[in-house]
Amino acid sequence: MVKPSSNPKKAERAVASLPSQIPVELATLEEEAPDSDDFLHEIKFDGYRMLARLEGSTARLITRRDQDWTARFPELAAAFSKFGLQGTVLDGEIVKLAENGISSFAALQDALSKEQTADLTYVAFDLLFLDGEDLRGLPLEERKRRLSKLLAVAPETIRVSEYRTGGGKALYQRACQLRLEGIISKRRDSVYRGTRSDDWLKVKCLNTEEFIIIGYTEPQRSRVGFGALLVGYYTPGGEIRFAGKVGTGYSREFLIDFQKRLERIEQANPTAVLPKGTYMRAKVHWVKPRLLAQVEFTEWTRDRILRHPSFLGLREDKDPREVVIDTGSPNSVSE
DNA sequence: TTCCGACAGTGGGGTCGCAAT
DNA sequence: ATTGCGACCCCACTATCGGAA
Numbered sequence: 001m002v003k004p005s006s007n008p009k010k011a012e013r014a015v016a017s018l019p020s021q022i023p024v025e026l027a028t029l030e031e032e033a034p035d036s037d038d039f040l041h042e043i044k045f046d047g048y049r050m051l052a053r054l055e056g057s058t059a060r061l062i063t064r065r066d067q068d069w070t071a072r073f074p075e076l077a078a079a080f081s082k083f084g085l086q087g088t089v090l091d092g093e094i095v096k097l098a099e100n101g102i103s104s105f106a107a108l109q110d111a112l113s114k115e116q117t118a119d120l121t122y123v124a125f126d127l128l129f130l131d132g133e134d135l136r137g138l139p140l141e142e143r144k145r146r147l148s149k150l151l152a153v154a155p156e157t158i159r160v161s162e163y164r165t166g167g168g169k170a171l172y173q174r175a176c177q178l179r180l181e182g183i184i185s186k187r188r189d190s191v192y193r194g195t196r197s198d199d200w201l202k203v204k205c206l207n208t209e210e211f212i213i214i215g216y217t218e219p220q221r222s223r224v225g226f227g228a229l230l231v232g233y234y235t236p237g238g239e240i241r242f243a244g245k246v247g248t249g250y251s252r253e254f255l256i257d258f259q260k261r262l263e264r265i266e267q268a269n270p271t272a273v274l275p276k277g278t279y280m281r282a283k284v285h286w287v288k289p290r291l292l293a294q295v296e297f298t299e300w301t302r303d304r305i306l307r308h309p310s311f312l313g314l315r316e317d318k319d320p321r322e323v324v325i326d327t328g329s330p331n332s333v334s335e
Numbered sequence: 336t337t338c339c340g341a342c343a344g345t346g347g348g349g350t351c352g353c354a355a356t
Numbered sequence: 357a358t359t360g361c362g363a364c365c366c367c368a369c370t371a372t373c374g375g376a377a
Contacts, residue, residue, distance in 0.1 A: 105349095106349090109349060109350065112350075112351095113349090113350060113351085195340080195341085196340075196341085197340085217346095219345090220345075220346085221344080221345075222344070222345080223344085223345055223346080227345080227346065228346060228347070244347075244348075245346080245347060245348090246346085246347075247345075247346030247347050248345070248346045248347070249346090250345095250346090297347095301348060301349075302349090303348085303349090305347090305348060305349095306347080306348080307347080307348060307349090308347070308348080309346095309347060309348090310346090310347085
């Protein structure tokens with residue numbers, strides 16, 4: 001709980017308005033979790049990053065690009081406004097938690113599109129302002145202490161992100177076993193700078209899979225070679241199913257060289273079955289299903305399309321026929 | 336001198352809202 | 357009614373540049 005400010009000086013500070021725009025701290029992508037005791041670690045929640053701005057009887061939810069999304073989360077906004085605090089800003093993530101406590105981005109989007117936002121959760125991981133006081137210059141652990149105190153008495157839907165100190169590698173392994181998105185490791189004594197730095201590290205659990213190259217899109221604007229590779233896989237039934245487009249991870253040189261190679265194996269029509277309503281922004285060229293691409297991605301979407309795919313390289317040593325993915329595999333998103 | 340952070344620009348899936356078809 | 361498109365959200369990645377180390 002927060003003591004009401006009896007000190008007139010403090011009260012004065014409390015009415016001082018917050019900065020209109022507050023840049024959020026961003027994490028740098030890292031391959032390995034730090035094991036050093038200088039870091040604390042928390043679960044990487046998969047949702048919408050949102051600053052909660054409490055200004056008296058009103059609370060606003062602001063995206064990291066400064067868009068006001070309060071109206072999309074009326075229940076959370078109402079819960080925050082009940083705090084009745086002036087000049088207070090929390091940093092956190094709006095998530096849809098399953099019974100097992102895991103946040104699913106697909107479920108969150110689903111809830112938003114159906115306007116079923118009552119059971120969303122705000123997971124707070126930082127406190128930037130309290131009662132008009134700017135806390136961003138304090139060490140992270142101190143801010144977290146004040147955050148816990150503030151949310152000690154809070155509704156179910158507003159929670160503190162739990163964390164542990166040290167043991168980053170072990171936590172990362174457990175997170176991946178539990179099929180979480182990854183972890184965020186933060187320097188315990190770091191101040192909130194509002195930029196990307198290695199004070200905050202994100203270590204993600206990623207999937208790697210080989211896919212059959214079934215086509216490519218034409219480059220747009222200043223892009224050279226091709227835009228994206230269209231990839232697919234064999235179902236156990238022997239059909240090729242479209243798995244999405246992979247548009248990043250190529251050097252300029254590769255884009256030019258590989259397009260020439262693809263050109264030589266072009267064919268008029270797709271080999272793969274495309275889901276109805278597949279939208280192709282750029283013109284597509286289809287190729288014979290002969291080449292394999294190794295692709296890294298975060299997860300499968302509800303429609304069984306790759307999320308956040310990036311190209312790692314070609315697999316010249318394997319036969320495309322070997323790329324069989326059973327849609328009932330643990331990787332699939334069950335509905 | 337080298338390195339790193341910021342920025343611009345490319346690409347992805349999904350949702351929403353608006354305009355053109 | 358459908359489709360295209362751009363703006364958001366979530367992002368990965370390459371290339372470049374200027375300033376810090």
